[in-house]
Amino acid sequence: MNKIIQEAIQHEAQLATRRHFLSSLGTGLGSLALGSFLTNCSSDSGASFASPLSAKSSPKLGKAKSVIFLHMAGAPSQLELFDYKPSLAKFDGKECPPELLAGKKFAFIRGVPNLLGPKAHFEQRGQAGHWISDYLPHLASQADRVSFLKGMHTDQFNHAPAQLLMHTGSARLGRPSMGSWVSYGLGSENQNLPGFVVLASGGKNPDAGKSAWGSGFLPSIYQGVQCRSEGEPILFIQNPAGINSDIRKASIETINQINQETYQEFGDPETVARIAQYEMAYKMQSSVPEVMDINKEPAYIHEMYGTEPGKESFANNCLLARKLVEQGVRFVQLFDWGWDTHGTGLDGSVDYGLHQKCRQVDKAATALLLDLEQRGLLDETLVVWGGEFGRTPMQENREGKKLAYFGRDHHTEAFTMWLAGGGIKPGVSYGETDDLGYSTISGKTSVYDLQATILQCLGFNHEEFTYPFQGRNFRLTDVFGKVIDPILA
Amino acid sequence: MILLDTEVIPDWILFFGHFHPMLVHLPIGMLLMGMILYVFSKKEEVQRQTSIAPILWTTGIMALISCAMGWCLSLAGEYEGDTLKIHQWLGICLALCSLALAYMTQHWSQDAFMSRFFKPGLLLAFILVMWTGHLGGNLTHGSDYLTNYLPQPWRGWLGIAPREQATEEKGIQPIRIKNLQEALIFQDLIQPTLKQKCWSCHNAEKQKGKLRMDSPEYLMKGGANGEIIQAGNPAESDLIKRVLLDPSHEDHMPPKGKVYLTEDEIVLLQWWVKEGAHFNKKIINIPYDARIKSILAKYTQVGNQQEAYISPVLKENIPAATDADIEKLRKHHLLVIALSKEKSFLEVNAINAKQIGDKELQDLDGIKEQLVSLKLGGTNISDALLQQISSYPRLVHLQIDHTKISRQGLSYLSSLKHLETLNLVANAIDDQAVLELAKLPTLRKVYLWQSKVSDQGIKMLQKKMPKLIIDQGWKGKWPLDTLNIPIKKPE
Numbered sequence: 011m012n013k014i015i016q017e018a019i020q021h022e023a024q025l026a027t028r029r030h031f032l033s034s035l036g037t038g039l040g041s042l043a044l045g046s047f048l049t050n051c052s053s054d055s056g057a058s059f060a061s062p063l064s065a066k067s068s069p070k071l072g073k074a075k076s077v078i079f080l081h082m083a084g085a086p087s088q089l090e091l092f093d094y095k096p097s098l099a100k101f102d103g104k105e106c107p108p109e110l111l112a113g114k115k116f117a118f119i120r121g122v123p124n125l126l127g128p129k130a131h132f133e134q135r136g137q138a139g140h141w142i143s144d145y146l147p148h149l150a151s152q153a154d155r156v157s158f159l160k161g162m163h164t165d166q167f168n169h170a171p172a173q174l175l176m177h178t179g180s181a182r183l184g185r186p187s188m189g190s191w192v193s194y195g196l197g198s199e200n201q202n203l204p205g206f207v208v209l210a211s212g213g214k215n216p217d218a219g220k221s222a223w224g225s226g227f228l229p230s231i232y233q234g235v236q237c238r239s240e241g242e243p244i245l246f247i248q249n250p251a252g253i254n255s256d257i258r259k260a261s262i263e264t265i266n267q268i269n270q271e272t273y274q275e276f277g278d279p280e281t282v283a284r285i286a287q288y289e290m291a292y293k294m295q296s297s298v299p300e301v302m303d304i305n306k307e308p309a310y311i312h313e314m315y316g317t318e319p320g321k322e323s324f325a326n327n328c329l330l331a332r333k334l335v336e337q338g339v340r341f342v343q344l345f346d347w348g349w350d351t352h353g354t355g356l357d358g359s360v361d362y363g364l365h366q367k368c369r370q371v372d373k374a375a376t377a378l379l380l381d382l383e384q385r386g387l388l389d390e391t392l393v394v395w396g397g398e399f400g401r402t403p404m405q406e407n408r409e410g411k412k413l414a415y416f417g418r419d420h421h422t423e424a425f426t427m428w429l430a431g432g433g434i435k436p437g438v439s440y441g442e443t444d445d446l447g448y449s450t451i452s453g454k455t456s457v458y459d460l461q462a463t464i465l466q467c468l469g470f471n472h473e474e475f476t477y478p479f480q481g482r483n484f485r486l487t488d489v490f491g492k493v494i495d496p497i498l499a
Numbered sequence: 500m501i502l503l504d505t506e507v508i509p510d511w512i513l514f515f516g517h518f519h520p521m522l523v524h525l526p527i528g529m530l531l532m533g534m535i536l537y538v539f540s541k542k543e544e545v546q547r548q549t550s551i552a553p554i555l556w557t558t559g560i561m562a563l564i565s566c567a568m569g570w571c572l573s574l575a576g577e578y579e580g581d582t583l584k585i586h587q588w589l590g591i592c593l594a595l596c597s598l599a600l601a602y603m604t605q606h607w608s609q610d611a612f613m614s615r616f617f618k619p620g621l622l623l624a625f626i627l628v629m630w631t632g633h634l635g636g637n638l639t640h641g642s643d644y645l646t647n648y649l650p651q652p653w654r655g656w657l658g659i660a661p662r663e664q665a666t667e668e669k670g671i672q673p674i675r676i677k678n679l680q681e682a683l684i685f686q687d688l689i690q691p692t693l694k695q696k697c698w699s700c701h702n703a704e705k706q707k708g709k710l711r712m713d714s715p716e717y718l719m720k721g722g723a724n725g726e727i728i729q730a731g732n733p734a735e736s737d738l739i740k741r742v743l744l745d746p747s748h749e750d751h752m753p754p755k756g757k758v759y760l761t762e763d764e765i766v767l768l769q770w771w772v773k774e775g776a777h778f779n780k781k782i783i784n785i786p787y788d789a790r791i792k793s794i795l796a797k798y799t800q801v802g803n804q805q806e807a808y809i810s811p812v813l814k815e816n817i818p819a820a821t822d823a824d825i826e827k828l829r830k831h832h833l834l835v836i837a838l839s840k841e842k843s844f845l846e847v848n849a850i851n852a853k854q855i856g857d858k859e860l861q862d863l864d865g866i867k868e869q870l871v872s873l874k875l876g877g878t879n880i881s882d883a884l885l886q887q888i889s890s891y892p893r894l895v896h897l898q899i900d901h902t903k904i905s906r907q908g909l910s911y912l913s914s915l916k917h918l919e920t921l922n923l924v925a926n927a928i929d930d931q932a933v934l935e936l937a938k939l940p941t942l943r944k945v946y947l948w949q950s951k952v953s954d955q956g957i958k959m960l961q962k963k964m965p966k967l968i969i970d971q972g973w974k975g976k977w978p979l980d981t982l983n984i985p986i987k988k989p990e
Contacts, residue, residue: 067836068840070841071839071842199834310975313975314977356988362989365986366986373977380973384946416989469839
């Protein structure tokens with residue numbers, strides 16, 4: 011008996027860490043948050059929704075209230091889509107000038123590769139005269155709605171770190187993702203849905219994995235909730251056979267009561283997050299099946315997006331993104347896998363595989379813009395489209411050999427992204443690359459600049475939007491980033 | 500100054516020199532302390548030799564040290580001109596004056612005749628310290644620093660020109676070219692930029708790096724590192740190299756904390772140097788490419804070009820709604836949220852309360868002054884609610900899609916003074932009803948699909964309100980059918 015008691019005391023001592031003890035001596039913010047939770051859970055009066063996910067105001071007046079980030083995982087080729095380089099066509103098949111290669115590192119290119127001219131047909135579109143290739147005919151018809159950043163650059167030439175950098179502001183693990191920051195700053199307008207939802211298509215999750223929507227050092231209630239677009243949107247969301255909603259509710263309330271006692275004992279703020287997560291999971295049992303069901307959408311909407319209910323597709327995810335934003339979700343992150351066109355196979359070629367990938371997203375992404383517009387949502391929703399880096403103006407020569415198909419290697423020095431909607435001035439093209447599309451000569455913008463700009467649109471100053479961790483204030487853009495004013499409305 | 504320009508100044512001299520601005524404040528404070536003690540003490544009570552004398556001795560010695568350090572600082576060559584000379588000699592006078600006063604208190608405070616000179620001496624020291632200090636301030640911050648924010652009536656009395664409104668609001672006034680045919684490249688395009696971004700450290704009073712930029716001659720002469728402009732060769736010109744450096748680089752200009760040049764300004768500067776850095780040529784006589792042309796177009800545009808539109812309502816400052824009124828609405832599960840933390844404008848959203856109706860929404864009256872955006876799509880509201888909100892003074896966005904609004908309801912809206920967007924999707928609105936919208940002159944955008952409005956009705960509304968954007972929804976057909984064309988497989 012004595013032994014058991016001793017073990018319990020020791021266990022308790024292990025749980026009460028120095029940090030929690032010290033922080034509970036301070037303001038005891040955690041207990042305040044918990045208090046507001048419990049009033050929310052236990053009574054139906056709805057007196058106050060002050061949970062960690064309740065909607066919050068931005069510090070400044072922001073044009074956008076939510077963000078849809080369409081990430082083409084694998085990195086689409088800007089040279090086949092937006093960055094038209096007639097000079098590159100002229101030098102097609104010629105050896106790349108050595109001064110462009112000196113001191114540069116590539117993921118696969120070795121030795122001296124040949125230049126590869128654009129494999130798509132380009133035209134100037136809309137009043138703004140943006141160059142958009144015939145790979146994206148639908149987007150081309152709406153060219154005046156979007157603004158381009160043609161001088162994007164990054165410093166990571168492998169997928170996973172580059173994706174992490176794009177979404178968390180660091181190429182290494184452990185930082186909160188952009189969606190988590192936004193969800194932390196703005197909460198969720200809908201009390202039954204999380205603030206940050208992730209949808210993936212293309213058959214695989216992005217290389218960076220779940221860390222691309224992790225909450226890092228932010229409370230874990232702010233991490234992205236990944237929903238599946240095929241089958242049940244969230245696994246085990248339905249009650250198991252024999253358990254009805256009342257029993258589920260009672261058991262969750264009991265678990266939360268125990269958690270609450272645990273919190274009072276140890277003061278770990280993650281317990282608060284856990285309580286909120288159980289609450290949210292219960293609420294999502296009713297809200298998620300409804301919002302994630304695209305079958306009830308009218309036929310013309312399916313025609314517009316090109317959706318195929320029941321399948322996993324980018325189009326389905328675009329429609330879901332619209333539905334989620336309409337329901338008050340703050341950040342919807344779409345990943346579409348399969349844009350890594352090295353030229354090692356037919357599907358990975360810039361003249362065939364890339365064109366096919368474009369057909370899978372072109373109509374749906376354009377429909378998303380139009381659908382948001384007709385619902386009055388485009389004014390307050392920022393849509394971002396792009397990959398984690400760009401592709402080389404040189405044809406890839408993996409292991410120094412000529413590949414069977416036309417492909418391009420990873421390229422960090424120049425790539426194109428487009429933005430549209432809340433806070434963005436439509437029809438602007440910012441940034442320019444040199445005649446070969448190798449590097450940016452004006453309007454150079456970094457991944458941090460993009461992040462700063464997204465936060466700006468939402469009403470945050472990226473330098474002031476911080477979270478204290480390990481003794482210092484952290485921010486999404488670390489110590490970098492400059493808002494890209496020329497594309498802001 | 501005393502050392503020859505070619506001579507390199509040792510680091511340690513400059514090291515001590517940089518202590519001057521800090522150290523000068525010590526003698527100033529001490530002198531004032533000595534004066535206060537003198538004025539408020541009575542001869543009988545205080546032994547001046549033991550109290551005031553040590554203070555004044557320290558004042559004098561510190562002042563001497565400050566003078567020496569000031570001299571070190573002046574060797575860097577960043578400051579020149581009459582102001583520096585006067586500041587220097589006044590400072591030396593002040594140091595000597597303090598020492599003299601210290602000697603007087605120490606030895607002559609019992610001497611009835613000599614102590615008569617003490618009060619005038621103190622007054623002199625006071626004038627000296629004020630004058631020297633003011634000139635010192637002018638040297639570091641510029642001569643207009645002190646009076647920069649002087650309010651209007653006093654400005655007139657002092658003969659200072661009134662502050663320009665634009666500079667007050669934005670800090671930097673945009674450069675405008677009135678007549679491109681006549682405009683001179685340097686005077687109208689380059690110099691205004693240099694004036695805004697460079698002159699504060701490179702002028703007649705202050706010459707960082709021994710560089711002045713306030714006239715063509717000084718610009719071509721260069722500074723401590725030689726010439727800054729190689730006409731025709733921007734890549735070799737220090738002026739261009741430095742603005743192009745990464746802002747975190749030590750040599751980047753303007754330095755950290757100052758306003759950097761914009762990309763357009765850098766391009767123009769490069770172009771000017773490349774084309775020969777002319778000072779008297781007209782812009783149209785210099786060859787320019789498409790890039791320059793587009794920048795020039797921006798500079799010649801009249802008025803506030805593409806100024807982002809924001810409702811005048813949102814520029815007001817209004818008192819916040821009371822917590823009790825907001826809490827009443829939250830009890831109905833309405834989301835009540837401020838548009839930003841800066842101001843008290845509110846949005847009310849029924850996203851979590853789709854069952855809500857007119858009765859509960861009567862509580863909106865409590866926040867009518869703050870309510871800017873009202874989202875009631877898909878709720879059970881009726882025309883009566885529109886009558887209720889028709890007196891709300893600041894309503895800008897109204898979303899009442901998927902409700903049962905009729906012509907009667909829309910007619911109430913005509914008393915809204917600031918309504919800009921109106922979402923009427925999926926309401927039983929016909930051609931008669933839609934014309935009620937023409938009574939809303941501030942309306943900018945209306946969403947009108949899934950209604951009973953005919954094309955004829957839309958046309959009539961558009962004719963009455965040509966600027967109104969009428970969103971009729973997606974017409975259910977993609978204009979192009981390219982997806983069925985097979986992609987040619989490469990061999």
